[in-house]
Amino acid sequence: MKFEKPFFIICFVCIMQTITIIYLTSGISTLEASIDSSKPVQEISFQEPIKHNQQVSNKNLSTNQNKADLDKNYFSLQANNNEQLREIMRQELSRFFPEKNKKSNTQSQASLASNSEHLNIVNEKMALFRSTGSLNNRDMEDFYLHISRLAPQDRTQALRILSQEINSGNLKLSN
């Protein structure tokens, strides 16, 4: 007889828990019903280039034919990501430096456009070198000139790609 009271209390708690679970489960199913599955979920903008990059990477791993595309995509995607990051940083900085904002915005936009332009030139020149399979001193100096006008991280990358192409035998140095 002593154990009857706690037993009933335990039973009561169990019943209450069951009721609560049933209530919550019905809430979830109501929530699920409210989601229109026909509408696609909007992706975060950063995922788009990453996804695209992965597709390009997978495609190019199997063949060397499209190596130029990979590098071109690398540069363009890097430029896109950099542009987005710079825009975010500009917005954040403008809160602290509202007076300088207008001037620096114009300057940075101009330098971005310039960098993008030179990236395209560098990519085009590299594609041309690959197609001819060689480059002479004049080509090299011209290439260096365009590399010098890139953003620092892009300069480094461009120099690396040039070295890698020469070392792999894709580009031959000629007089």
Add this chain to the structure above:
Amino acid sequence: MYIKKALISAAIALTSSFALAGQSNDVPVEIDLEGFSALGNMKTARFSDNDNEFIGCGTRTFAFGDGTSFNFGFCQAGIEEGASINCGTEDLSLISQINAISDYSFITFRWDDLGNCTYVGSSTQSFYIPGKKDK
């Protein structure tokens, strides 16, 4: 009379060649693709019978007029036709080392799989300077 002249000429010729004597080291260009290293001296490469043999380094500086500049250096070497090795660097200490290379120096450099120079060495000594026989 003719024999006397010939002997004198031979003596002069021998004396002059002795005066040019001195230790001379030839170091042909070697490229180790597995060890990512190359070495050789410019004299040997330049006067080699192999027309494809070369080794050297260079630097470039672009000044933008606003107080900033872009400096980089590179080293390259080759032995076979159409096959050469190249590395680049923006490291100021390596660029400084490249600038220390002078005429007829012995050169050695290393690189990584990304094409970055990781080591540059040079040595400028009398035995690397070409003698008459090299020309």
